[in-house]
Amino acid sequence: MAKGFLPVTMDEVRALGWDAPDFVYVTGDAYVDHPSFGLAIISRVLESAGYKVAMLPQPDWHSCESFKVFGKPKIGFLVTAGVIDSMVNHYTAAKKPRSEDAYSPGGKAGHRPDRATIVYCNRIREAFGSIPIAIGGVEASLRRFAHYDYWDNRVRNSMLVDAGADVLMFGMGERSILKVAKWMAEKKPFHEMRIPGTCVMSDDVPEGFIEIQSSADVAKDKVAYAEAFKVQYDQQDPIRGKPIAQKHGRKYLLQNIPDMPLSEKELDRVYALQYMRAWHPMYDKDGGIPAIEEVQFSIASVRGCFGACNFCALTFHQGRIVTSRSKQSIVAEGRILTHLPGFKGYIHDVGGPTANFRKPACDKQLKCGTCAHRQCLFPTPCPNMKADQREYVEILQELRQLPGVKKVFVRSGIRFDYLMKDKKSNFLSELVRHHISGQLKVAPEHISGRVLHYMGKPENDVYNDFVHRYKQANEAAGMQQYLVPYFMSSHPGCTLDDAIALAVYMKKTKQHPDQVQDFYPTPGTLSTAMFFTGLDPRDMKPVYVPRDPSEKAMQRALMHYFKPQNRPLVLSALKKAGREDLIGWGPECLIAPYVREKKTEDKNGKKPGKPGDHKPGKPGENRGGKGRNAKAEPARQERKPKHPVKGGGKPASRGEAPKRPGKGRR
Numbered sequence: 001m002a003k004g005f006l007p008v009t010m011d012e013v014r015a016l017g018w019d020a021p022d023f024v025y026v027t028g029d030a031y032v033d034h035p036s037f038g039l040a041i042i043s044r045v046l047e048s049a050g051y052k053v054a055m056l057p058q059p060d061w062h063s064c065e066s067f068k069v070f071g072k073p074k075i076g077f078l079v080t081a082g083v084i085d086s087m088v089n090h091y092t093a094a095k096k097p098r099s100e101d102a103y104s105p106g107g108k109a110g111h112r113p114d115r116a117t118i119v120y121c122n123r124i125r126e127a128f129g130s131i132p133i134a135i136g137g138v139e140a141s142l143r144r145f146a147h148y149d150y151w152d153n154r155v156r157n158s159m160l161v162d163a164g165a166d167v168l169m170f171g172m173g174e175r176s177i178l179k180v181a182k183w184m185a186e187k188k189p190f191h192e193m194r195i196p197g198t199c200v201m202s203d204d205v206p207e208g209f210i211e212i213q214s215s216a217d218v219a220k221d222k223v224a225y226a227e228a229f230k231v232q233y234d235q236q237d238p239i240r241g242k243p244i245a246q247k248h249g250r251k252y253l254l255q256n257i258p259d260m261p262l263s264e265k266e267l268d269r270v271y272a273l274q275y276m277r278a279w280h281p282m283y284d285k286d287g288g289i290p291a292i293e294e295v296q297f298s299i300a301s302v303r304g305c306f307g308a309c310n311f312c313a314l315t316f317h318q319g320r321i322v323t324s325r326s327k328q329s330i331v332a333e334g335r336i337l338t339h340l341p342g343f344k345g346y347i348h349d350v351g352g353p354t355a356n357f358r359k360p361a362c363d364k365q366l367k368c369g370t371c372a373h374r375q376c377l378f379p380t381p382c383p384n385m386k387a388d389q390r391e392y393v394e395i396l397q398e399l400r401q402l403p404g405v406k407k408v409f410v411r412s413g414i415r416f417d418y419l420m421k422d423k424k425s426n427f428l429s430e431l432v433r434h435h436i437s438g439q440l441k442v443a444p445e446h447i448s449g450r451v452l453h454y455m456g457k458p459e460n461d462v463y464n465d466f467v468h469r470y471k472q473a474n475e476a477a478g479m480q481q482y483l484v485p486y487f488m489s490s491h492p493g494c495t496l497d498d499a500i501a502l503a504v505y506m507k508k509t510k511q512h513p514d515q516v517q518d519f520y521p522t523p524g525t526l527s528t529a530m531f532f533t534g535l536d537p538r539d540m541k542p543v544y545v546p547r548d549p550s551e552k553a554m555q556r557a558l559m560h561y562f563k564p565q566n567r568p569l570v571l572s573a574l575k576k577a578g579r580e581d582l583i584g585w586g587p588e589c590l591i592a593p594y595v596r597e598k599k600t601e602d603k604n605g606k607k608p609g610k611p612g613d614h615k616p617g618k619p620g621e622n623r624g625g626k627g628r629n630a631k632a633e634p635a636r637q638e639r640k641p642k643h644p645v646k647g648g649g650k651p652a653s654r655g656e657a658p659k660r661p662g663k664g665r666r
Contacts, residue, residue: 005033005280006043007054010070021054022046022075023181026067026124028089028116029082029103029291030283031057033276036295038137038173039080044273045174051075051181057280058104058111061119064127072131075184077124079165080137081116083291085522087151090114093520095151105286114151115139121163132184135159136169136177142313142524144170144199144255145232145246146215148225148532150521155219155532158246158253160199166190168199172303172318174270176259196238197259202252205245209254210235214247222533223540229529230537236316239369261304261323268329271300277340297343298411299333301325301395302352306361306376307415309445310456311491314353316524320370322357327391331398338404345405350396351412356419356427358392361385377417378456387421393430400434410435416442416466417458432473436481440470443486446494447505454493454530454543460505485511489555490546491519492530496577499555503570503590504582506559516559518552561590 007013008031013021025043033040043053054073059066082089082103090098090109097109104111113119117139124133143159160168167183167190169176176197183193191202205211210231218225228246235241238260246253262270277296279289304322305314330350337343349355360366361376362384376382400408410431419428431440444463446452452459467483474481487506489499506512521528530536530543546552554576557569570591574582582590 003274005031005055005276006047008057008280008282013054013070016052018052020052021070021073022052022185023078024054024056024067024070024073025078025080026056026059026120027080027082028058028086028112028120029080030105030111030289031055031280032103032289032292033278033280034292034295035271035273035275035277036298036300037083037291039082040275041270041273042078042136042173042177044275045177045270046181048273049178049181059120059123061113061116061123064123067120067123067127072128075181076132076134076166077128079117079120079124079133079135079140079163081120081139082112082137085139085142086112086114086116087149088520088522091151093518102291103289105283105289107287107290115162117159118163121165125164132167132190133163133165134167134169134180134184135163135165136173138313138317140168141170141317142522144168145212145228145244145253146218146248147523148521148528149523150528150531155215155225157215157248158199160201160253161215161248161251166200167193169197170199170255170317171197171259172262173197173259174262175266191254194243194256196257199253199255201248202245202254203250205252206243206254209243209245211245211247211252215249215253216247222535226529226533226535226537226540229526233315233526233537234372236319237369237372238319238321239367240372241369258319261319261321264323264326267303267323267325271325271329271333277336294348297337297340297347298349298351299330299337299347299399300352301330301350301392302354302357305353305357306370307354307357307418308375308378308456310454310530311488311519311525311527313522313524318353320376321360321365322354323360324358327395327398330395331402334399334402334405338402343404345407347399347405347408349409349411350399351410353413354415354418355410355412356389356392356414358389359386375456377415377458379453379458381417381421385421387418388424389419389422389427390425393425393427396430396435407437408435409437411441414440414442416444417462420462420466420469428469428473429476432470432479432481433477439482439484441484441486442466445486445488446491446498447502448494448498451491451494451498454536455488455491455527485513487513487516487559489516489518489559490552492527492543492545494519494546494555495544496546496551496554496573497579499558500573500577500579500582500590503558503561504588507561507588507590512562513559516556518556558590564595567591567595 007016027039035041046053054070089101092098099109100107101109117135121133140159146155146157149156167180169180176195179195190200193200212228212231213224218228235244236258238258241257243257244255279292283289302322302324304318306320306322308315308320334347337347374382376385396408445455445457447460449459470483521531531545534543534545536543546555554569554573557566558573560566561570574580583593585592
């Protein structure tokens with residue numbers, strides 16, 4: 001454990017014997033010193049290299065005064081919006097304001113501005129003029145090129161340009177931050193910087209850079225946008241990728257090549273740094289920071305993801321080359337968790353973007369890079385991919401044998417298509433017997449082959465085969481556990497017919513998801529490029545994009561066709577699609593042809609029941625209620641959902657801001 005938090009006031013700076021910090025680290029999140037939070041890792045990496053870092057979490061952005069609390073730092077400012085993009089943090093996929101913020105005191109929203117990186121940099125410039133500023137984190141990383149902004153519904157410049165910073169760091173940053181810090185300390189010209197994982201501005205295009213369409217061109221021409229995005233997407237590889245230049249006004253944004261992922265030894269070293277593993281005590285009076293609840297007793301074991309779902313930004317941020325910590329490092333952290341205050345015997349997760357990935361997909365990735373024109377798992381698994389989960393099984397076994405550990409859960413996403421290709425391990429059996437608590441979350445996302453193609457997901461038959469194997473594994477273990485599938489509506493390529501087909505599938509397989517997610521066009525994803533341009537950048541062919549609010553509402557309602565309040569939208573959708581055959585009393589029908597009117601008095605003179613007693617359904621049939629399922633908690637037995645194995649369950653809300661740093665839907 002660390003000796004203490006990094007300073008958050010000038011008094012604390014003086015108490016450490018500093019006259020001034022080297023860096024002031026401005027963050028849109030509250031200060032949580034835990035290795036699941038990027039700001040904690042970066043600040044501790046700098047500290048371990050001998051730099052003096054002061055933390056300035058969630059400053060008042062309405063004036064520059066809050067940015068002067070430490071005076072002028074010796075080297076410069078570091079700025080991040082936080083764990084997630086500030087606009088995603090503030091707004092739902094329907095652009096409605098969120099009322100909560102898991103990364104703020106007491107979980108209350110309003111502690112950071114929209115486009116926090118830009119606002120913070122503007123205030124720093126007001127206070128200190130030309131002082132060096134480096135920006136990073138997810139918001140800056142995914143907005144490093146000219147990009148479509150869903151909230152403004154237009155193309156915005158690179159965040160490096162809009163923020164007026166000197167350097168933008170993309171990716172995870174532990175290696176690049178030390179090189180950037182040294183560069184800043186030596187006061188070298190930023191336009192000459194060629195550090196992997198960084199972007200800078202220049203007056204010209206250096207030799208060896210690929211020049212893509214300018215910010216002005218991609219803003220007015222959707223074909224140009226799609227073509228530019230394809231180059232960006234293809235070159236995001238640290239081994240075979242080329243540096244990229246994009247003109248912004250009279251200057252050029254230069255993206256240097258991505259940095260190599262950290263090696264196993266480097267990752268072990270990062271996670272062995274001294275962290276307090278808690279929120280700063282200044283938040284105690286507000287009830288703390290809710291986001292830590294998801295990760296306080298969890299272990300991040302892996303980085304990167306070669307699943308490469310098109311709606312996921314991990315390719316642009318962590319990359320497709322998977323690296324992981326050693327077994328010894330992970331087990332050592334497990335021992336640390338057992339001695340933390342509040343530990344009750346449960347390790348809540350061991351994973352990352354995808355829990356059951358441990359190594360690069362194939363032997364050549366660390367030598368030649370990822371393939372430019374072939375995905376590891378899509379449309380079918382590459383024959384060179386090595387599917388082996390044996391080491392992960394061994395890690396889980398060692399963790400659950402630690403003194404004081406009652407159970408080890410796996411709550412990160414599981415790639416079921418990768419699991420199905422593994423013929424060497426007994427991972428599924430181990431998972432079912434020891435590492436879930438009544439239900440397992442998986443993400444088939446859709447059942448339409450066309451939609452799955454645009455999503456970059458496996459065919460539905462693969463998911464159905466997994467459901468069968470999962471059921472067999474439960475039967476072999478003498479258990480009855482459940483799957484909680486995630487589905488997405490209104491993704492590019494998804495028509496009303498596709499949405500209806502998904503609803504029919506849900507009814508046939510008795511799946512009643514409690515919550516569903518509309519596609520959210522966030523920066524840095526292939527799916528967002530499709531949404532904006534109406535083109536698939538992979539082949540430049542047109543893609544149908546459901547943009548009309550009424551159709552999006554219909555698609556969402558169809559996934560909850562069984563809810564009475566959705567009947568009008570479902571009825572409209574079925575009529576619009578010419579699928580009146582699904583309106584009726586038959587077992588395949590989604591809704592009844594009419595809602596029976598309540599009688600004021602029956603033949604025996606009895607009064608009618610409460611509102612809601614009369615629901616659409618076959619006369620004389622008792623349809624019952626929807627499946628019940630309590631939130632999974634390690635300390636108690638879960639209540640079981642109504643529909644076993646092929647549905648039911650209550651997933652975490654995907655309409656809320658993510659509450660687990662670094663996790664994605666797989």
